[in-house]
Amino acid sequence: MILFDKLKLGYGSRVLIEELSSHIEGGTLTALVGRNGTGKSTLLRAIVGLQELLGGDIRLQGRSVGELTSAELAQMVAFVTTDKVRIANLKCRDVVALGRAPYTNWIGRMQEQDRQIVEQSLEMVGMAAFADKTMDQMSDGECQRVMIARALAQQTPIILLDEPTAFLDMPNRYELCILLGRLAHQYGKAILFSTHELDIALELCDKVALISPPTLHILPTEEMIRSGYVEQLFSNEVMTFDAEQRRVRVK
Amino acid sequence: MRGRSAILFTILAVLILLLFVVDMMVGSVGISVRDVVAALTGGECDPMTRKIVVDIRLMKAVVAILAGAALSVSGLQMQTLFRNPLAGPYVLGVSSGASLGVALFILGAPLLGLGGSHILSSFGVAGAAWLGSAAVLAVVGVVSSRIKDVMVILILGMMIGSGVSAVVQILQYLSHEEALKSFVVWTMGSLGDVTFEQLWLIVAAVAVGLTLAVAVMKPMNMLLLGEAYARTMGLNVKRTRTLILLSTTLLAGTVTAFCGPVGFIGLAMPHVARALFAQADHRVLMPAAAMIGAVSLLMCDIVSKMLTLPLNSVTALLGIPIVVWIVVRNKNIV
Numbered sequence: 001m002i003l004f005d006k007l008k009l010g011y012g013s014r015v016l017i018e019e020l021s022s023h024i025e026g027g028t029l030t031a032l033v034g035r036n037g038t039g040k041s042t043l044l045r046a047i048v049g050l051q052e053l054l055g056g057d058i059r060l061q062g063r064s065v066g067e068l069t070s071a072e073l074a075q076m077v078a079f080v081t082t083d084k085v086r087i088a089n090l091k092c093r094d095v096v097a098l099g100r101a102p103y104t105n106w107i108g109r110m111q112e113q114d115r116q117i118v119e120q121s122l123e124m125v126g127m128a129a130f131a132d133k134t135m136d137q138m139s140d141g142e143c144q145r146v147m148i149a150r151a152l153a154q155q156t157p158i159i160l161l162d163e164p165t166a167f168l169d170m171p172n173r174y175e176l177c178i179l180l181g182r183l184a185h186q187y188g189k190a191i192l193f194s195t196h197e198l199d200i201a202l203e204l205c206d207k208v209a210l211i212s213p214p215t216l217h218i219l220p221t222e223e224m225i226r227s228g229y230v231e232q233l234f235s236n237e238v239m240t241f242d243a244e245q246r247r248v249r250v251k
Numbered sequence: 252m253r254g255r256s257a258i259l260f261t262i263l264a265v266l267i268l269l270l271f272v273v274d275m276m277v278g279s280v281g282i283s284v285r286d287v288v289a290a291l292t293g294g295e296c297d298p299m300t301r302k303i304v305v306d307i308r309l310m311k312a313v314v315a316i317l318a319g320a321a322l323s324v325s326g327l328q329m330q331t332l333f334r335n336p337l338a339g340p341y342v343l344g345v346s347s348g349a350s351l352g353v354a355l356f357i358l359g360a361p362l363l364g365l366g367g368s369h370i371l372s373s374f375g376v377a378g379a380a381w382l383g384s385a386a387v388l389a390v391v392g393v394v395s396s397r398i399k400d401v402m403v404i405l406i407l408g409m410m411i412g413s414g415v416s417a418v419v420q421i422l423q424y425l426s427h428e429e430a431l432k433s434f435v436v437w438t439m440g441s442l443g444d445v446t447f448e449q450l451w452l453i454v455a456a457v458a459v460g461l462t463l464a465v466a467v468m469k470p471m472n473m474l475l476l477g478e479a480y481a482r483t484m485g486l487n488v489k490r491t492r493t494l495i496l497l498s499t500t501l502l503a504g505t506v507t508a509f510c511g512p513v514g515f516i517g518l519a520m521p522h523v524a525r526a527l528f529a530q531a532d533h534r535v536l537m538p539a540a541a542m543i544g545a546v547s548l549l550m551c552d553i554v555s556k557m558l559t560l561p562l563n564s565v566t567a568l569l570g571i572p573i574v575v576w577i578v579v580r581n582k583n584i585v
Contacts, residue, residue, distance in 0.1 A: 048483050074485030083477040088582040090475060090531035101473055102485040107534065108469040136583055150476075154484065 001026045001061060001158060001190040002047060004216075008055035009042050015054065016042055018214040024192060024207065026157060029177075029184040030218070031201030032194040034211030035233065040194035041082075043216070044160045047192075048079045060158060074102035077158040078151035082166065085147065086136050092146045093131040096121050099153030121152040125179060141172040145179075152183070159183075161193035165200065173197060177204045198234065202246045256528055256535055263542040267316065270549035274315060275308040277556045282308075307443075310450055314442045315552045316545040318510050319520075321457045321502035323544025324464050326517030327524070327536060328495050331471045333405045336577055339518035340503035342405065343496070344387040344412030346512035347419070349504070350438065352383020354419045357434045358426040376437060377449060380508035387411055388500045395492065401478065439561035440511035442552055453505055460501035464537055467494050471533040513548070514563055515570025520544045522577050 007020040016039030024030050032040050045051035047058055049065050058065045060076050068076065078099070085095065099121065100114045110118075122128045125145040135143065144164055151159050161180070165173040177200050184191040184206075192209070195201055201208055201221075208224040210217050210233060217229050224230065231241045234248050242249050275287045282290075282300055289296040290304035325340040333342070341347075356379035390411060395404040423431060445453065470491040473481040478488050506513065524539040525531070551565040558565075 050479060050482060070482065070487060071485040074483060077483070079479070079483040081477070081479045081483075083479060085476050085480075086583045087475060087531055089525055089529055094532060095476070098473060098476060098480075098484065101469065104469070106466070106469060108472065 002192070003059040003062075004056070005059065006056035007046075007053065007058060009039055009046055009051070010054050011042075015214055017211065017216050020056070020216045022216070022218040024190050024209075024218065026190045027184055027188045028190060028206040029181045029204070030190075030192045030207040030209055031205040032192055032209045032211070033196070033198060033201050033233075034194075034213075038211040038213050040211060041162055043211075044079070044162050044192070044194060047158075048077050048160055049073050050079075071102060074154065074156075076156055077160060078154040078156040080144075080147045080151050080159070080161040080164055082162050085143065088134055088136045090135045091132055092122065092127060092135065092138075092149075093118060095135060095146055096149045096153050099150040102154065117155065118153050121149040122146075124152055124183065125149045140167040141169070141176070144168065144172075144176065148176075148179070157188075158190045158192075161191070163194050163196070165193075165195055165197055173200060174204070181205070198230070199247055202230075256530070256539075259527055260538070260542070263539070263546060266546050267542060267549065270546060270553065271312050271316065274312040274549050274553050274556075275304055277553055278303075278308060310445060310447065311442050311552065312549065313450065314445050314453065314510065315548045317453055317457045318442065318506040318513060319516055319544035319546070319548030320541035321460060321506050321544070322513060322517035322548070323520040323524075323540040324461060324537060325499040325502040326519075327521035327533075327540045328464060328467070328471070328499055329517075330521055331474055331533070332492065332495050333401060334474075334477075335405070336522065337518070337574070338405070339515075340499060341412075341507075341512065341514075341517070343391050343408030343499070344415060345384045345500070345503045346507050347412035347415040348384035348387030349380035349507040350383070350419050350512065351387075351415045352379035352381070352508075353437050354422045354434060355379060355383070357437070358422040358430050361427065361430050362422070362425060376444075377508045381504060384504040384507055385500065387415060388496065388504065392493070392496050392500075395496070396489070401492070437511050438563070440513040440563040440566070442510055442548075442562065445509050449509060453509055456501045456505040460498045460505070461541070463494055463498035463501070467491055467498070468533040468537055471495075472531075475531060511563070513566055515566045515574070516544055516548055516551075519570040519573040519577075520547055522573060523547075 002024040004020045004022050007017065008015065009017040034040050042051055046053055096118045097110060100110060100117065101108065104110060104114065122131055125148050127142065127145050127149055130138065130142060165176055168176060180191050180193065181204055183189055202225060205221055207218060208221050210224065210229050212229055212233050219227060225243050225246060234241045239248050239250050272284060272287055276282050276284060280303065282304060286296045286300050287304055290301040322340050329338040329340060329342050330336055353376055356376055391408050394407055398404055470486055473484055473486050482488055503517065520543045521540045523543050524536050528535055528539050530536060547569065551562060551569055555562045555565045
């Protein structure tokens with residue numbers, strides 16, 4: 001569903017990712033891990049067309065990102081950014097309804113079908129009861145769910161999320177990732193999210209994409225654990241990765 | 252909630268109609284409701300009264316409605332575009348540009364010995380102001396087409412505005428008393444200096460500006476979530492930005508050219524619209540802001556005529572408490 005072909009990413013002379021040829025298929029939840037500044041957000045932004053490629057190509061369902069118009073792209077991939085949307089007067093339902101923007105006319109007129117999709121999307125993330133609340137009244141976890149509902153309402157086969165677990169407490173992190181997994185498996189979507197929670201990535205995701213600059217490895221989770229890449233990335237003089245225990249320990 | 256909006260829109264429409272008539276009643280000579288209505292509908296009344304109502308006050312009231320709507324809508328656009336509740340129609344230097352045009356016209360021409368020039372005086376204060384604001388916005392527009400970050404555009408606009416104001420101050424410093432006074436009077440704002448021919452210019456410019464504003468209502472809703480979200484929902488952000496800048500140039504630029512830099516309407520009235528309608532949807536906020544802008548400027552005009560005060564003092568005294576209230580309440584509104 002997402003195909004990387006000799007992809008090269010970076011800024012000017014600073015190359016972050018090189019020679020990436022791999023793919024992510026539908027129905028899988030993939031975690032994108034890597035140290036700060038190694039290109040996690042850059043990769044996500046490139047897939048959604050917000051970032052110029054230095055070389056190679058990204059293909060979504062067989063079509064090159066560069067060739068797709070922004071309207072076509074909007075019907076193929078939805079993005080949940082780290083931007084906080086905390087606007088008073090803006091109801092959850094209105095935010096989710098904006099996800100229908102690629103499908104509505106110039107003034108954004110909602111058809112009956114659009115309204116149903118909005119309600120279903122709220123339902124899917126368990127936020128139906130919050131539909132009429134405004135965005136400034138909600139917790140970080142609730143906001144994140146609404147933004148995911150907005151992405152669902154966009155009805156795209158691919159969903160990308162940039163550090164969706166960042167401001168959440170432990171139960172919320174797990175719940176969110178379980179939710180993402182369910183959405184991927186039930187609806188056959190390809191869901192890719194960047195995260196610093198290695199334990200969650202290894203426990204709940206089907207695949208792990210790991211940036212070990214300038215290479216990105218995409219492997220099924222079990223293979224990734226055995227591969228040794230995780231040790232390389234997260235081991236230094238003070239800490240080490242324990243493949244048996246699947247977690248990082250202090251030496 | 253639908254019901255609430257409908258009721259509010261009805262109330263605003265009635266208010267505009269009422270204030271429109273009241274605005275024509277007050278002035279140096281008081282005129283009764285009956286005479287105003289008679290003069291407008293061609294009923295029986297004193298020919299002198301008819302002349303005052305139809306030739307002078309009607310136009311002023313129409314200008315108040317157009318200018319109020321234009322300033323408020325352009326303020327709403329700037330607040331959403333820059334995601335800043337304290338942005339207004341003048342944030343990009345529209346008014347400084349206009350004042351430079353007027354300063355060059357009123358103050359600069361005598362300094363250069365062109366005071367009596369026939370070509371210049373026929374050009375008019377309004378023409379000079381229009382050119383000035385268009386020039387500043389053209390500079391902002393050209394620069395902004397190369398810039399990604401919208402905050403940089405905001406800072407650029409403010410800096411260009413400040414630079415232009417500095418030049419205006421130099422002109423003021425060098426000028427004679429008489430020229431200085433007519434310049435200062437222009438900066439106080441007035442709805443009464445519009446001629447009948449100019450009115451059509453205002454109507455046309457405001458109509459195009461408002462049409463553009465209506466066209467960007469959905470894009471502005473998308474921009475509420477930030478530019479990254481807007482782009483991934485298929486919005487051409489650069490094109491939208493250009494349309495919004497163009498709309499604001501037409502709306503705020505035209506009003507400033509003909510009425511002077513009328514303050515606080517564009518900054519404060521979009522907030523009144525948000526608070527009254529309790530909505531963030533620009534499909535509601537845009538017409539709401541336009542109507543509230545019209546109501547407020549009619550009110551300010553009535554007060555300024557009743558107390559014979561400069562228009563800008565009245566709009567400031569009305570607008571400042573609203574802005575203070577916004578800051579104190581400290582809610583995320585855009």
